[in-house]
Amino acid sequence: MTPEQLSAKLDELIQAWEGECVEFKEANDNYSTHDIGKYFSALSNEANLRGREVAWLVFGVNNKTRTIVGTTYREEHERLQRLKHDLAQNVDPSTSFRDIHELQTAQGRVILFEIPAAPRGIPIAWQRHYYARDGESLTGLSLAKQDEIRAQDAATDWSAVICPGATLDDLDPDAIAKAREIFIGKYQDRIPEATVREWDNATFLDQAKLTVQGKITRATLLLLGRSQSTHFLNPYAAELSWKLEGEERAYEHFYPPFLLETSRLFQRIRNLRLSFLPPGQLIPIDVPKYDQSIVLEALHNCIAHQDYSRCERVLVIERVGELVFQNAGNFFDGSPQDYFDGQRMPRRYRNRFLAEAMTTLRMIDTMGFGIREIMFKGQANRFLPLPDFDLSEAGHVSLHIQGRFLDENYSRTLLSHANLGWDEILALDAVQKGKVLDEDKLQSLRRRGLVEGRRTRLHVATEIAAATDTEAEYIRHRAFDDRYFCDLILDYLKTFGEGRRADFDRLLAGKLSELLSEQQKDVKIKHLLQRLRREQKIELTGGKTKAGVWRLKADA
Numbered sequence: 001m002t003p004e005q006l007s008a009k010l011d012e013l014i015q016a017w018e019g020e021c022v023e024f025k026e027a028n029d030n031y032s033t034h035d036i037g038k039y040f041s042a043l044s045n046e047a048n049l050r051g052r053e054v055a056w057l058v059f060g061v062n063n064k065t066r067t068i069v070g071t072t073y074r075e076e077h078e079r080l081q082r083l084k085h086d087l088a089q090n091v092d093p094s095t096s097f098r099d100i101h102e103l104q105t106a107q108g109r110v111i112l113f114e115i116p117a118a119p120r121g122i123p124i125a126w127q128r129h130y131y132a133r134d135g136e137s138l139t140g141l142s143l144a145k146q147d148e149i150r151a152q153d154a155a156t157d158w159s160a161v162i163c164p165g166a167t168l169d170d171l172d173p174d175a176i177a178k179a180r181e182i183f184i185g186k187y188q189d190r191i192p193e194a195t196v197r198e199w200d201n202a203t204f205l206d207q208a209k210l211t212v213q214g215k216i217t218r219a220t221l222l223l224l225g226r227s228q229s230t231h232f233l234n235p236y237a238a239e240l241s242w243k244l245e246g247e248e249r250a251y252e253h254f255y256p257p258f259l260l261e262t263s264r265l266f267q268r269i270r271n272l273r274l275s276f277l278p279p280g281q282l283i284p285i286d287v288p289k290y291d292q293s294i295v296l297e298a299l300h301n302c303i304a305h306q307d308y309s310r311c312e313r314v315l316v317i318e319r320v321g322e323l324v325f326q327n328a329g330n331f332f333d334g335s336p337q338d339y340f341d342g343q344r345m346p347r348r349y350r351n352r353f354l355a356e357a358m359t360t361l362r363m364i365d366t367m368g369f370g371i372r373e374i375m376f377k378g379q380a381n382r383f384l385p386l387p388d389f390d391l392s393e394a395g396h397v398s399l400h401i402q403g404r405f406l407d408e409n410y411s412r413t414l415l416s417h418a419n420l421g422w423d424e425i426l427a428l429d430a431v432q433k434g435k436v437l438d439e440d441k442l443q444s445l446r447r448r449g450l451v452e453g454r455r456t457r458l459h460v461a462t463e464i465a466a467a468t469d470t471e472a473e474y475i476r477h478r479a480f481d482d483r484y485f486c487d488l489i490l491d492y493l494k495t496f497g498e499g500r501r502a503d504f505d506r507l508l509a510g511k512l513s514e515l516l517s518e519q520q521k522d523v524k525i526k527h528l529l530q531r532l533r534r535e536q537k538i539e540l541t542g543g544k545t546k547a548g549v550w551r552l553k554a555d556a
Helices: 002-018 033-049 076-082 081-090 145-152 173-186 194-197 203-207 218-224 227-233 257-270 293-306 336-340 352-360 369-382 408-416 422-432 439-447 470-496 503-506 518-534
Strands: 022-025 054-059 099-105 108-116 128-135 137-140 240-244 250-256 271-277 285-288 314-318 322-328 388-390 398-400 499-500 538-541 547-552
Touching: 002 022, 002 099, 002 108, 002 173, 033 054, 033 108, 033 137, 033 145, 076 081, 076 099, 076 173, 076 227, 076 422, 076 470, 076 518, 081 271, 099 250, 099 398, 128 322, 128 408, 137 293, 173 194, 173 203, 173 218, 173 352, 218 227, 218 503, 227 257, 250 257, 250 422, 271 408, 293 314, 293 352, 293 398, 369 398, 369 503, 470 499, 470 503, 470 518, 470 538, 470 547, 499 503, 518 538
Parallel strands: 022 054, 240 314
Antiparallel strands: 054 108, 099 108, 128 137, 240 250, 271 285, 314 322, 322 398, 388 398, 499 547, 538 547
């Protein structure tokens, strides 16, 4: 919105005043994120129940005098926008603000939080609690309201809708043949192959749950339809788009039949080989940037969970070191964390008919194992960073799959520690990405010698540590390094007679670990000098400044 449009919207909201879908607060910088989450849940649910597209939470307006008073809430723009991410962590299903608008008025700064209505059939919870509004008051979402929302899509499945006029002639013969071969392989223990081959196409498609009593559904067209038959799906988009970003640019669009086209899209991705050197070896290990099973699992999930009612395409963006998959629609059941932790099995699907058909064709599984077993463990088995879900853009799910090494120490650790638990692998991946660990996980990694550094500059242990079986052995290596640096300082003083701090900075430049910041290197050299002085090997004259002169002690 332009400032003029925002100003007009603010006037409109103030004139109508508070109701179930609008809330005004003065709000200063101490306003609780927990309270914002409760209002998000309540306003989102009420917008759904009242057929509104959005609801509004407005900061900077006095709710008694109905006047603009301004707000100091998160005045830094980046910190304000980060609230989208903060909120998405505790909203179920994971979603966030459609947008956060800032408006500077003569009376002060106003923030307008644009809250999307809860999806049809799915109430929004904040920290596992459902909220609603009773007039201007915040309250729990009653069972009656929960049932009203959940009943909205009880009989509606976008993918199961019959396409009038579509016939078997609108399906791709090669796709049908491929589907039949997959079906034979999957059900060979239950249905004789000869029986399946005797079925005509209409019988086979009904048996495979791809059609309904011979009628063509939207799911049938997505998976098996000819590219020329997408007009039956108008105005909804049946399109996968691959886009190459970087110094070279390219793109290509892919249309049904998706059963065949997803593999063709994978072939467009540049899949070079990556190399890294295992600890203590001279021969590098090569792995492809991207594994086909991982890429197809991600792409098929996008197809299965896409909110086709939004008329958007599925995007696959290829960058120098990563692939990004994006589909329309919030994460539908639970959160990504539930699935790569292995704590959840899907209980519902946005496109149930499509999901069941894709399961029959072995494109996805309906138990939720694909995220963890194929995508996450597949990346770990190739010693590459684990995928990342990004839910910060309201109404969309983005998945990032790395095709590069972020920290080779992480890869070497996975290679040399075959007994790592899944929780430890998740934690090490978080460390290499600079994420904060809880104290229990951090201490567990420290006890095994898998991480180094202070909490603020934590990193996966260096090659020596990663190749070591015990923490004690690693500590001996580190002590050896410190002794080596001290010997360099002593040799310098024996050669030149004296030295200032700047001389030792130059002496050790390039020898200290690159994982240390400049400030940490400065402190390291200071500690080395103090250690030698405590050992009565050197002494300082001329004051405790960097201008002081260090010499060997006469009796050293």
